[in-house]
Amino acid sequence: LSCPVGFKNGTDGNLRIAAEAVKSAAQPHHFMAVTKGGRSGIATTTGNEDCHVILRGGVAPNYDAASVEAASTELARIGVAPRLMIDVSHANSSKKPENQPKVAADVAGQVAAGDERIIGVMIESNLVAGRQDVVAGKPLVYGQSITDGCIDWATTETVLHGLAGAVEWRRSVRRAMIESRQGAA
Template structure:
């Protein structure tokens, strides 16, 4: 059953002085943006098919392996579209064994300060034109969805889903926000599977708690498609799951970590399927180490582990990262976390596809 949201109007939003150190700027309404950039029939089919596919893989109803792959954060629309074209072709080649979803991450959580992502700072210069960012991001996602490629994103701003959720097949709540009541409430009303990352300290318990919370109904203050403040009432999201991403100096992709996470989930009365992030704490943020981690995860899958339902990878056209503001920026290279390059990504995805095929053979032989 899909998570659902109903709304009761509370008060009209109005610009002006709201006190404190805030300044307000009128934002385009979700209805206005969606009327300007409507969901096409092809994009709607892509999103619907992508949600169904990810649900089936994550629930174990489909024995393929989910692969959520793409840039740490997209900063260049043209590079993002070029990557999507190549990834879409590769996804089609590997479709018997992998369910590929593209990372289209447009909000960047920061430990302190820094570029906050294409949604809030599309010019990459601190001008923070959110209205332009919303149009840029929705246009990008529409073009990718119309290619038939399912889209994944991390939900950071509680107001972003009302503008973009109709384009997303898989969502994530990050390590910094997984303990946030606001984000647990948000996830409870999202109409797609949502991965809850283990906490930034490495704690998996907080992700399990987040799944239990998001599965329950919630009532909270939000915004509707007309931009009004409303009471949102959710029915709960039954498709949340753990994403293991490691902690400071403590990877958690090893077999013993997978077993312990499955034990925690089972003890909480939850399904034991999980996703493993090969980047972040599991690779020590070393983009070259991601391939090593992914192959070790693949070895567990090939040996018949059925709790591992998916793998996350940070990849872009060119390996590594670059600083913002370069006079001659490198096309297709990350400006946030360093990513695997395209050639390495292709090799890793082929290896994961082979692991999924081997798992299928192992489980069939065990019947």
């Protein structure tokens, strides 16, 4: 794919499969495809360097600084740049939407502390908090998930503002370090 692609760790928390998928995706590939003219052909890709691992938790959460370090070490071990997205839902929130802001705050703290390996987050969000089942004859609540439980829009805004503030802080610290080095030179 000619776009950034994330590979989630296994539901057991295993990082190896996701790390190896990132490494494989970066390599050239050849595969059967349909041409723009509607004919079968062989497509050739140069590989996708814009891939990353998504930490979604497993048997235990894996969003904390120690887990980010372990994932980065595994990626470096196989020669892959440590680019991590953190899923603040799923096993990282114990599948409880109300825990997502706490997870996001921890991630924001890591970003504000200068961790540049964290490139993004995934949030389960909708207009209305929670989730609902599809029941024949019963109208759905507009803006409420029918799959995973979500945080509501107001909570999402608060979480996003916190993350944006962390990124701004990280950037200002990086700028100050660069300016300091340039001034010393």
